[in-house]
Amino acid sequence: MRKLVAFNNTTLDGYFTDANGEISWAHTGTDDAEYKQFIADNAKGGDTLVLGRITYELMASYWPTPPASKNDPAVAEGMNKLTKIVFSRTLNEASWNNTKLVKGDPATEIRELKQAPSGHMTILGSGSIVSQLAQAGLIDEYQLMVNPVVLGEGRTMFEGIREKLNLKLTNTRAFANGKVLMSYA
Numbered sequence: 001m002r003k004l005v006a007f008n009n010t011t012l013d014g015y016f017t018d019a020n021g022e023i024s025w026a027h028t029g030t031d032d033a034e035y036k037q038f039i040a041d042n043a044k045g046g047d048t049l050v051l052g053r054i055t056y057e058l059m060a061s062y063w064p065t066p067p068a069s070k071n072d073p074a075v076a077e078g079m080n081k082l083t084k085i086v087f088s089r090t091l092n093e094a095s096w097n098n099t100k101l102v103k104g105d106p107a108t109e110i111r112e113l114k115q116a117p118s119g120h121m122t123i124l125g126s127g128s129i130v131s132q133l134a135q136a137g138l139i140d141e142y143q144l145m146v147n148p149v150v151l152g153e154g155r156t157m158f159e160g161i162r163e164k165l166n167l168k169l170t171n172t173r174a175f176a177n178g179k180v181l182m183s184y185a
Contacts, residue, residue: 005141007124008123015154018154025149039075050126051124080098083100088103
């Protein structure tokens with residue numbers, strides 16, 4: 001059975017986007033060599049990315065471009081090779097290579113995909129998808145990269161959760177740039 005991991009950058013005050021949907025605050029501290037290696041290795045992990053429309057459009061506008069290949073060659077290569085599933089009711093096509101567009105219910109699709117015998121899927125960004133799949137009990141692990149910044153307002157990736165999620169801390173990793181990865185099952 002496949003594992004589903006949700007990976008998101010968050011702020012100290014728990015937001016994954018600011019009030020305008022921006023995430024530029026998450027791209028600071030990239031001069032940390034250990035952190036850069038973690039990100040490059042993470043882009044090679046798993047076999048399927050799960051994205052909502054907004055995250056898909058953001059990533060598809062950057063990763064397949066020459067600047068991405070120049071600035072972050074290892075990450076760009078990994079992102080472009082991975083299979084991608086984008087959930088959207090409004091997109092008519094998904095042109096980024098290896099992308100499947102799904103217009104149906106995310107929980108139904110993910111339940112079916114989890115039945116495959118191997119590999120794992122990673123949700124990046126995509127707060128509404130995280131919220132829906134968390135409520136359905138389909139996320140096996142939450143990886144939160146906590147950034148040393150406070151926004152005061154924004155969106156959490158758990159908006160709309162109606163029942164408490166009891167999670168267990170399984171790992172932590174601190175980076176010299178002040179970011180801390182926390183993993184929960």
